[in-house]
Amino acid sequence: xxxxxxxxALLTPLDVALDALLNGLQPVAPVxxxxxxxxxxxxxxxxxxxxxxxxxxxxxxxFALHARDLVGASSYSPLPLMSAPVWVEAGEAMPAGCDCVxxxxxxxxxxxxAQVMAEAVPGQGVRRSGSDIAAGEGVxxxxxxxxxxxxxxxxxxxxxxxxxxxxxxxxVNIPGGRLTADLIxxxxxxxxxxVNAVAATARDAASIAAxxxxxxxxLLISVGGSGVGRSDETVLALAGQxxxxxxxxxxxxGRTAAIGRIGKTPVVALPGAPDHAIAAWWTLxxxxxxxxxxxxxxxxxxxxxxxxxxxxxxxxxxxxxxxIDGAWVTLAxxxxxxxxxxxxxxxxxxxxxxxxxxxxxxxxxxxxEE
Numbered sequence: 001x002x003x004x005x006x007x008x009a010l011l012t013p014l015d016v017a018l019d020a021l022l023n024g025l026q027p028v029a030p031v032x033x034x035x036x037x038x039x040x041x042x043x044x045x046x047x048x049x050x051x052x053x054x055x056x057x058x059x060x061x062x063f064a065l066h067a068r069d070l071v072g073a074s075s076y077s078p079l080p081l082m083s084a085p086v087w088v089e090a091g092e093a094m095p096a097g098c099d100c101v102x103x104x105x106x107x108x109x110x111x112x113x114a115q116v117m118a119e120a121v122p123g124q125g126v127r128r129s130g131s132d133i134a135a136g137e138g139v140x141x142x143x144x145x146x147x148x149x150x151x152x153x154x155x156x157x158x159x160x161x162x163x164x165x166x167x168x169x170x171x172v173n174i175p176g177g178r179l180t181a182d183l184i185x186x187x188x189x190x191x192x193x194x195v196n197a198v199a200a201t202a203r204d205a206a207s208i209a210a211x212x213x214x215x216x217x218x219l220l221i222s223v224g225g226s227g228v229g230r231s232d233e234t235v236l237a238l239a240g241q242x243x244x245x246x247x248x249x250x251x252x253x254g255r256t257a258a259i260g261r262i263g264k265t266p267v268v269a270l271p272g273a274p275d276h277a278i279a280a281w282w283t284l285x286x287x288x289x290x291x292x293x294x295x296x297x298x299x300x301x302x303x304x305x306x307x308x309x310x311x312x313x314x315x316x317x318x319x320x321x322x323x324i325d326g327a328w329v330t331l332a333x334x335x336x337x338x339x340x341x342x343x344x345x346x347x348x349x350x351x352x353x354x355x356x357x358x359x360x361x362x363x364x365x366x367x368x369e370e
Contacts (some may be wrong), residue, residue, distance in 0.1 A: 005228055005235050007248035011255060013352055014316040017246045018284060021259045021266055027294035028168075028218050032161045035151050041164035041192040042293040043140035043150070049157035051130035056099075058088040060125045063107045064098035067122045078108065078115035085114055094126060101125030133157060143296035145192060145370060167292035169193040170217035174200050174208060174234055177224030177272035184223055184270065184281055190370075191289055193219075208237035214265035218292050221285055224272030227256040234258070234269050242267065250352050252315045252334045254280035275336035279318040282366070283349055300364035301346060303328045308359045311350040320344035321365050328365060344368055 030044035058064065063085040073079035085107055086095045094101075099122045106118040133139075133153060139162065140150040146162060154162055169188050173181035178199075185197045200211040203225055214220050225234035226247075235247050235258045242262030247269075249257050257280035258269040268285040270277040290298070306327040311317040311334075320336055321328040322345045332340035333350075346365035350356055357363055 005232050007228055007256065011248045011250040011315075012246045014249055014251050014283060014349070015352075017249045017259055018287060020245045021268065021284060021288055022291055025266060025288060025291045028165050028292050030163045030165050032163055033166065034161055035154055035159070038146045038154075038162040038164055039148060039151060040190060041146050041162075041166045042295045043138075043142050043144055043146050044163045044165050044294065045142045046138060046163040048136050048138050049133060049159065051135040052133035052156050053127060053129055053131070055129050056094040057127050058090050058092050058094060058101050058125060059127045060101055060103070061089050062087070062101040062103045062125055064088045064095050064101055065116065065120065066098055067100045067120045067124065070100075070102075070116050070119050073116045073119050075117045078117050081114045081116060085109070085116075099123065099126065141296075143294055145295075164192070165292070165294045166192060166194050167218040167289060168216055169195050169289065170213065170220045171195060171197040172200055172208070172211045172220070172222045173197065174222060174224030174272065175203050177277075180270070180272055180274045180277045181223040183274060184221060184277060184285075187278075187281060187286075188221075188289065191286065192293055192295075193289055203231045203233065205233040205237040205240060208234055209241050212237060212241050212262060212267070214262045214267075217265060219285070219288055220262065220265055220267045221281075222267070222269045223277060224270075226258050226269040226271050238262070238267060238269060249280070249284075250315050251279060251283060252312070252317045253336060254283070254318070255315075257284060259284065274338060275341065278341060279336065282318065282347060283316070298366060300366055302362050302364050304360050304362050305330075305357055306359065309333060309350060309356045311354060311356040313355055314352055316352045317350040319348050319350060321346045321348065328363060 100120040102120050108115045139154045140146045171185050185195050188195050201207045222234050225232045238260045244260040247258035253276040256271045260267045270280050304327050306329045317334050319333040320331040320340050331344050346367050348365040
C-alpha cells in the first residue's frame with residue numbers, strides 16, 4: 001500500500017516553522033521539587049533565603065578582639081588588655097564588640113594580664129554575615145539550569161525543595177526508531193524536562209494516533225514515521241488528532257520533520273534517522289522546550305572557523321563542530337554520522353539564505369554539553 005503522506009512542493013523555511021511552533025507558547029507554572037530532582041531543571045523565581053551566615057562567625061580558631069584596641073601592639077611593645085580575651089573556635093559566633101580573630105601565638109595569657117603582640121585589621125579571621133549567601137540573593141538564577149553547586153547553596157540555606165519550571169514531555173516512539181527515541185529522551189532530560197516515553201503498537205495511523213496522548217503533557221514529540229515511505233503515517237495520525245501546521249522544512253538534515261498542535265499542546269514530529277531527528281530536535285523542539293521552561297537564551301561560544309563552510313542556498317544546514325587550537329573545525333555538515341554526533345563539541349545552523357561562511361569567520365556555536 002502506498003502512503004498518502006506527501007511533502008509539499010515547497011519546503012517551509014526553518015524560521016517560519018519555528019515561529020509557528022512558538023506562537024502563543026508560554027512558560028509552564030512553577031512547581032516545588034526535592035533538591036535531588038531539581039538538578040538540571042530550570043530555576044523559577046522564589047523567595048530568597050536569609051543571609052548565610054546570619055551573623056559574623058570566626059573563620060579560624062583564636063582570640064576574638066576589637067581591631068581598634070590593638071593599634072601599636074607588637075612583640076617589642078606588647079599591649080595589655082583591660083579584660084581577658086575570649087577564645088573562639090572556627091564557626092562560632094563572634095562575641096559582641098569583637099571584629100577580628102588573632103591566633104594564639106599573638107596573645108600572651110601566661111601572666112595575670114593578657115598581652116597582645118600584634119595588630120589586626122577589622123574582619124581578620126572573621127566570616128561576615130551574608131558572606132556565603134547575601135540577604136535578598138536567590139539560590140539559583142531564574143531561567144538558568146540548576147547545577148550541583150546551586151544545591152550546595154540550597155542545603156546551606158536549609159532548603160529541602162526548590163521552585164522550578166519542568167515541562168512535561170511526552171515522547172512517542174514509532175516502531176523502528178528506538179535508538180533515536182532514546183537519544184531524544186535523554187537530551188530532553190538533560191534540558192530539564194519531565195519525560196514520559198511510550199511506544200506506538202504499530203506504524204499505522206490508528207496505532208500512532210492512539211499513542212498521541214496530550215492529556216498530561218506540555219509538549220509532544222513523536223520519533224519516526226514522518227517521511228514519505230510506504231509505512232510512514234505519523235503526519236496522517238497527527239492530522240486526524242489535531243492540526244498539522246507544517247510538514248516539510250527547509251532543514252538539512254531533518255527536512256521531513258513536521259509541527260502541529262493537538263488542542264493547545266504543541267507537537268513536533270521528528271524523523272526516525274538519528275541525524276535528522278537530532279537536527280530537528282536542536283532547531284525546533286529544543287527552542288519550544290526552552291520557551292516552556294522560561295529559560296534564558298542559551299549561551300554560545302564564538303570562535304573563528306578553521307576552514308570554509310559551504311551550504312546550499314534555500315536550506316538551513318546543521319553543522320557539527322569541534323574546537324582545535326582556538327578555532328572551530330567542521331566534523332560534518334548536512335549529513336551527520338553517529339561518530340560525528342558523538343565527537344562534536346558544538347553545532348550551528350547555516351541560515352537558508354546563506355551560502356556558508358568563509359574561513360576565519362567568527363561564528364556563534366551552541367555547546368552540545370552544557
